[in-house]
Amino acid sequence: MLEVRDLRKSFSGFVATSDVSFSVRRKQILAVIGPNGAGKSTLFNLITGHLAPDRGEVLLEGRDITGASPHRICRMGMGRSFQRTNIFSRLTVYENVQASLIAHQGRGLNMWRRSDAQLRDKTEAMLQSLGLADECDTVAGELSHGGQKQVELAIALAGEPRVLLLDEPTAGMSAQETGEVIRLLDRIVEERELTLLFTEHDMDVVFSIAHVVAVLHQGRIVANGAPEEVRRDALVRSIYLGGGMH
Amino acid sequence: MLELLDSGFVLGQLRSGVTTAIFLFLIASGLSLIFGVLRIINFAHGSLYMIGAYIAWDTTARLPGYGVSFWASVLVAACVVAVLGAVVERCLLRFVYRREEHYQLLFTYALVLIFSDAAKILWGTEAHSVSRPHGLAGSVELGGVRFPTYELVILAIGSMVVIVLWLSLNRTGYGRIIRAAALDREMLGALGTDVSSLYTTMFMAASFLAGLSGALITPIRSVVPGMDVEIIVDAFIVVVIGGLGSLWGTLLGSLVYGMVLAFGIVIFPRFSIFAAFALMALVLIIRPWGLLGRPIR
Amino acid sequence: MRRQTVTGVVVSAALFVIAATVPVLGSRYYTFVATDIVIFAMLATSLNLLVGLSGLVSFGHAAYFGVGAYVCGILMKAGGVPFLAAWLLGGVGGALLAGVFGYFCVRLTRVYFSMLTLAFAQIVWAVCFKWNDVTGGEQGYPDVPMPDLAFLDWLPWIGSLRSGDKFYFVVLMLATVSMLAMRRIANSSFGRILTCIRDNLERTQFIGIDVRRHQLVVFTIAGGFAGLAGGLFGIFNRGVFPDFCYWPKSAEVLIMTILGGMYSFWGPSIGAAVLIILNQYIVSRTEYWPLVLGAIMLALLFAFPRGIAGAVGAAWRSRDRFNA
Incomplete structure (x- = not known):
């Protein structure tokens, strides 16, 4: 479904991602973990076209998307969320999701049809399914942190992606909210037959839903496998428990 | 175009280009610094230059003993404008830093x-003029071209300002902070400096240069309404060509623009203004951050 | 949302009726001021498609206004082209130029975008200023003919009006159609995507939108409407001059747009009306109009950061959909 080969990126001498290769199958859930500064966000930015890699390639369903612009990659079926919540904060929750639907259906240049009535059913269904129906007319930037994360997820899902990348979906959430997000993700992957990649700090989240775990350390993948294998991996333990955290 | 074969003509235009460049640099360096640190495009910077010119004219007319009084009035003009700049910054601009x-x-x-x-x-709407200060009214002949003595003094003053600016940006604490801030605004907060007094000081310095420039130009050009808008447009072009927030860029931009103005006339009168904007557009298309500037985060 | 649509229609209709009754007052002067306001309302609204709707602060909008005026004026006077065709071609001229310049401008962001729009506009100005054979150069292009309005004569009342009043009606009709078209665009899906770009350019890319392409399209459209406004103004002014493209004209329109309220569709029109009426009132009393304007601008910017329309809207607690 998604394949990454020998991806490499450096910023003025500092190597952020180095020879990263992995692949994800359809409907698989891959967690990318690693200490702060391991290069997780850079990796996501390389895959989604936010940054162009120095070397290597990214394949989405066998098609080469390396270095393509973000909007192209998005139209090809990849959705994402950002580590720092990234939504249309001055638009209402309804408009956030509706805009994403308009974009997905390629109606962005339609200058005749009024926007407010368009795609109402679809928008409302999406808000309903993510439990945002009550917040429909709230200005998105005024929602709680968790609420904004939900809106971002809704924006990403409205594009009907086949591959979804979530950068720390539970960051800054309470234990209860985290539990809800896990259940939600589980359900969505099932319902929409999604392939999911996510980064996460909370190991409980990782081990409760990931099918595969990749460990990133100093820009390299140092372990990649089933959660149980990775948990037992000596190197990973040393990174997390030993010197790697400093 | 045949004029270009005449070395006397070329040297003469070169001279006038350099003189223009010096005045432009005095204005544009302040504009550029203010943009570099505050990210504000200060249209009113040209007004400070104009006010400097009016004050210099006014004081010269009032003070007795012309030779001394011209330089005294230049100093008065620059200082008054510096204070005015500080007042404007404290009382007005301060409130818009965080706006769109x-x-x-x-x-x-x-x-x-x-x-x-x-x-x-x-000061009324009629044009005022100031005669060249005593002892500097003549000219010196170099390589077959007459250089007005006053313009040589301007060249000396201009070079001094470049050196002083460079030294204060590179050798003083404030200067280092300003340069750091021009590269990365976020740093300012982290440095824990008294940002507010830094801004005021910077504004004062920039206003001083604008006032100085306005005062010094009075013996060369008449003091008229509209000179504020004319110079600010020129200064914009300079800063954009050289690179917003870059000192050397501003100097380079001033020289380039000065030469365009001086030699553009060869093609046709008023061509220079077209050429200047074309150059500005070209730089923005190819290197938006200017010849010597850096991309802004 | 239906309620807001109804409010919008009522407001638009009321404005139109008020504007249409100006000639009833029977004063040449009032009709003159009203024509000026209607044309500038149209120009400011076209600029607001960029500034308010898309977050693109163009500092060279006068270029497209001026080019529209030249194209329309030259076609009518030198080419003998009928008014309506010349007017539309003026709009096409503005749009084409905006399309070419916009291609480069939308590659830049924020202050650099503004600077490049300014530079291009100044180039246009310099060309109009120098190209004596076509534009009349510094002297301008005088005596643009009044369109033949004989076709209005059969109408009751309007047919019996002075030619200035008749022309005012033509301007009002054409401006109304243009404004409705712009309103439609602002409220369309395209308009929604533009507000997204204004709000968060990066996120808009990641919902699958080619941001530059959308920006270029809106830049072209805004240039087209500016050209249409320019065509009307050239006739109204009985001549086209290089000043039409000069940067203070761009500044003037930007002031109308922002003081009037860039987050509301009608804000720029309110700004145009307020500034033009104030100008007429103050110029007749003092020569220091710029001083008064400057003071008013400072006061308004401090008192109503979202413009006059923003303040009125907040007072009425009614939220226009254009904004969000």
Whole structure:
């Protein structure tokens, strides 16, 4: 479904991602973990076209998307969320999701049809399914942190992606909210037959839903496998428990 | 175009280009520094130059003993304008730093309108001129070209300002902070410096240079309403060509623009203004951050 | 949302009726001021498609206004082209130029975008200023003919009006159609995507939108409407001059747009009306109009950061959909 080969990126001498290769199958859930500064966000930015890699390639369903612009990659079926919540904060929750639907259906240049009535059913269904129906007319930037994360997820899902990348979906959430997000993700992957990649700090989240775990350390993948294998991996333990955290 | 074969003509235009460049640099360096640190495009910077010119003219006319009084009036003009700049920063601009760009743009443009009419009320609408200071009215002949002595003095003053600016940006604590801030604004907060007094000091220095430039130009050009808007447009071009927030860029931009003005006339009168904007557009298309600037985060 | 649509229609209709009754007052002067306001309302609204709707602060909008005026004026006077065709071609001229310049401008962001729009506009100005054979150069292009309005004569009342009043009606009709078209665009899906770009450019890319392409399209459209406004103004002014493209004209329109309220569709029109009426009122009393304007601008910017329309809207607690 998604394949990454020998991806490499450096910023003025500092190597952020180095020879990263992995692949994800359809409907698989891959967690990318690693200490702060391991290069997780850079990796996501390389895959989604936010940054162009120095070397290597990214394949989405066998098609080469390396270095393509973000909007192209998005139209090809990849959705994402950002580590720092990234939504249309001055638009209402309804408009956030509706805009994403308009974009997905390629109606962005339609200058005749009024926007407010368009795609109402679809928008409302999406808000309903993510439990945002009550917040429909709230200005998105005024929602709680968790609420904004939900809106971002809704924006990403409205594009009907086949591959979804979530950068720390539970960051800054309470234990209860985290539990809800896990259940939600589980359900969505099932319902929409999604392939999911996510980064996460909370190991409980990782081990409760990931099918595969990749460990990133100093820009390299140092372990990649089933959660149980990775948990037992000596190197990973040393990174997390030993010197790697400093 | 045949004029270009005449070395006397070329040297003469070169001379006038350099003189223009010096005045431009005095204005544009302040504009560029203010943009570098505050990210504000200060339209009113040209008004400070105009006010400097009016004050210099006014004081010269009042002071007895012309030779001394010209330099005294230049100093008075520059200092008064510096204080005015500080007052404007403290009382008005301070409140718009966090606003959107278009809002700031309109705000400083309002100041331009107010200053230009205030100058008309205070000093009238007729053109005023100042004769060259005593002892500098003559000219020196170099390589077959006559260089007015006054312009040589301007060249000396201009070079001094470049050196002083460079030294204060590179050898003083404030200077280092300003350079750091021009590269990365976020740093300012982290440095824990007294940002507010830094801004005021910077504004004062920039206003001083604008006032100085306005005062020094009075023996060369007449003091008229509208000189504020004319110079600010020129200064913009310079800063954009050289790179917003870069000192050397501003110097380079001033020289390039000075030469375009001086030699553009060969092609046809008023061609230079077209050439200048074409150059500005070209730089923005190819290297938006200017010849010697850096991309802004 | 239906309620807001109804409010919008009522407001638009009321404005139109008020504007249409100006000639009833029977004063040449009032009709003159009203024509000026209607044309500038149209120009400011076209600029607001960029500034308010898309977050693109153009500092060179006068270029497209001026080019529209030249194209329309030259076609009518030198080419003998009928008014309506010349007017539309003026709009096409503005749009084409905006399309070419916009291609480069939308590659830049924020202050650099503004600077490049300014530079291009100044180039246009310099060309109009120098190209004596076509534009009349510094002297301008005088005596643009009044369109033949004989076709209005059969109408009751309007047919019996002075030609200035008749022309005012033509301007009002054409401006109304243009404004409705712009309103439609602002409220369309395209308009929604533009507000997204204004709000968060990066996120808009990641919902699958080619941001530059959308920006270029809106830049072209805004240039087209500016050209249409320019065509009307050239006739109204009985001549086209290089000043039409000069940067203070761009500044003037930007002031109308922002003081009037860039987050509301009608804000720029309110700004145009307020500034033009104030100008007429103050110029007749003092020569220091710029001073008064500057002071008013400072006061308004401090008192109503979202413009006059923003303040009125907040007072009425009614939220226009254009904004969000």
